[in-house]
Amino acid sequence: MIIERDHIGIFGKMNSGKSSIMNLLTQQVTSIVDPTPGTTADTKITLQEIHGIGPVKLFDTAGIDEQDRLGEKKRKKAFSDLKECDLVLLVINPETTDFSTEQSIIEQARAHDKQMIVIFNLFDSDAERFVDVVRQEMPVLKYYPTIIGSAIDLDFRSVLLDFLLKNFQSKNEKLELLPFLEEDEFYVLNIPMDEETPSGRFLRPQSMAQEYITRNFAYPVAYRMNLTKARAGDPEEQTRFNQFIASFNKRPKMIITDSQAMDIMNEWTPDDIALTTFSVMMINYVSRGRLNEFVNGVRTLSTLKEGDKILIVEACNHSRINEDIGTVQIPNYIEKKFPGVSIDYNFGREFQENEHLKEYKLVIHCGGCMISAQKLMARLRDLRAVGIPYTNYGVFLSFVQGSAALKKVVEPWIEQ
Ligand code: SF4
Structure with a gap:
């Protein structure tokens, strides 16, 4: 397997201690450290192996608060480096007062769904008392893991590395789509097509499952259920399904x-x-x-009461028809079961701008087949930070069929 280097960028104001953090991580004088503002004129890049994370490319960026023409160039370069980074290390000297620089770095990191860790770099052992003031100045910091220490304290290196390991997810951590798959077994893909289903291709999750099963030497078999007939209780539809299942020379392992x-x-x-x-x-x-x-999030449903608000999130703007899951089926269920509970929606990128996450009792997210892991993780990070539980369409629609149904659909992945 080809391992791609994770890109870790160190950002902050001039003289916040970025180069000292770089030197601490690399254990050598990679960057010149000097109190003269603007000592780091351009991004310094170092390749390194960090135990537990693997190969990384470290970017020590120039301070972006210099107020002249060169400062503007440095800012542009630093923000272009930020786009390349998998992890942003934001270094803050808590004894400073104007946080517009930090704010602009956070805005860029959020706009690009970056993982970020905040390092309060203490130049004075007494400076920790300013950290809470900075947090009040920048409430958005609550969304990010934060560590306090001194970049020139060699003992801080192992503490910082442990913190990185705990809080950073490397892009090299691969995950299997169906980790329980067995070779030479049949897997049925139940695909009830409707007016919304595009012709000429399967939807992304369906084609991903088909490809994964085939690649791993098992057999995907697609079945089109007529959902309208099945829901109407048409016995012919159930007979057709039963005959299909009975037609295998050995039992299918699973129905997806x-x-x-x-x-x-x-x-x-x-x-x-x-x-x-x-x-x-x-x-x-x-x-x-x-x-x-x-x-865990779906269990919040049983605590809903009149006046509570739910947020339904669809990660793309697909065309919606009468029986749409997110805008029709789930809301109908909630209206029937939990009268007085209201529903808001976020579509596409809207979630990023939602400043009212705290107001919701539960977030129900779609399958997320059209967004990157990075974007979904950024959403989950924000929800965790404000303590809002979340669930998703598949988990919700299984839960409403009863706890045995939910147990059955998640069992292949997790112990209950
Ligand atoms: S699961 Fe989400 S991202 Fe995928 S098609 Fe449905 S709404 Fe769009």
Whole structure:
């Protein structure tokens, strides 16, 4: 496997101690440290191996608060480096007062969904008392892991490295789409097509599952359920499904269904065949294995009361039809079961601008098949920081079929 270097950039004001952090991490004088403002004129790059993370490319960027023509160039260069980074280390001297520079770095990091760690660099052992003042000045810092120490204290190196290891997710951490897959076994993909289904291709989660199963020497078999007939209780539709399952020369291992067919598949799937949904598979994959957090979040439903607010989040702006899951099916269920609970929506990139996350009792996110892991992780980080539980469509639609249904669809990934 080719390992790509993680890019870690050190950002902050002039004289905040960025170069000292660089030297601390590299254990050598990589960057010149001097109290003269603007000593780092351009980004210094060092290649290094960090134990536990792997190969990294470290960027020691110039301070971006210099107020002249060269300062403008340095700012542009630093922000262009930021786009390349997987992790932004924001170095703050808490004894300073104007935080517009830090604010602009945070804005850039948020706009590009970057992971960020804040380092309060103490030039004086007494300076820690200013940290709370800085936090009040910049409430957005609550979204990010923060560490306090002195960049010239050699003992701080191991503390900082441990903190990085704990709080940074490397892009090299690969995750299997269906980690439980067994070779030479059949996997049924239940795809109930409707007016919304594009012709000429499968949807991304369906084609990803098909490709993954094939690549791993197992057999994907697509089945088109007629959901309208199945919901209407048409016995011919169930007979067709039963005959399809009976036609295999050995039992399929699992059925992966469109989440909106969970009401039917929960009833029809034989006990000896595992069942899950594309949405559950996808959210586990895009959230880098955090399915359990979405399962924990769905339990909030039982605590909902009149006046509570829910946020439904769809990561793309696909065309919506009558029976749309996010705008019709889930809201209908909530209205029936929890009268007086109101629903807001975020579509596409809207989530990033939502300053009211704290007001919601629960966030229900789609499968996230069209967004990057980086973007979803940035969303989850914000929700965790303000303590708002989250779940997703597949988990929600399984939960409403009962706890046994939820257990069945998440069991392949997590112990209950
Ligand atoms: S990103 Fe979300 S809303 Fe868009 S198609 Fe994928 S699961 Fe559906």
